[in-house]
Amino acid sequence: MTFLEKDYREIITKAVCGKGRKFTQASHTIAPSHRPSSILGCWVINHLYNAKKKSDDEVEVNGSYDINIWYSYNDNTKTEVVTERVTYSDIIPLSVMDDNCINDEYDVIAKVIQQPNCLECKIASKGQKITVEIEREFVVQVIGETKISVKVNPKWDKDDEDDEGWDFKLTDDELSDVEADFLNEKD
Incomplete structure (x- = not known):
């Protein structure tokens, strides 16, 4: 089989040039206005995030969410909900990165695999604050221009x-x- 250059065409297209995935667990300490007696519920809402390419082999995801904790106080005679806005920055390493991209202009797509979710919510050891364990997971794709050859x-x-x-x-x-x-x- 003879390779003839005239039998091939080069096509410039956008393609996935990099991929990465990261699971994160984070701990947050929240100070309610009253000394908590017990935790009645905890939920995470209003998750917002954006992603950008940080280096040749990393993507940075910056985001925020609200942690709402329903707790009782005054020897379990009264209840209140405390809300705290939390920000985060996750560095996601790219496990796959193609070095054949034509230029340094990339689009980054971040997809949430696991929305921020409360794993555990408990009263801290000294009893004044509440500790919340949160999990989240992202998959990212880096899209760039690349050149492919096709046989005609x-x-x-x-x-x-x-x-x-x-x-x-x-x-x-x-x-x-x-x-x-x-x-x-x-x-």
């Missing part, structure tokens, strides 16, 4: 397309099956 058929002739069995002419039998007055019928 040197024997291809644009007139050959008509000869590949794509005959759209109506036969007399097909024409006789057409109902001419179907538009006049009413249901």
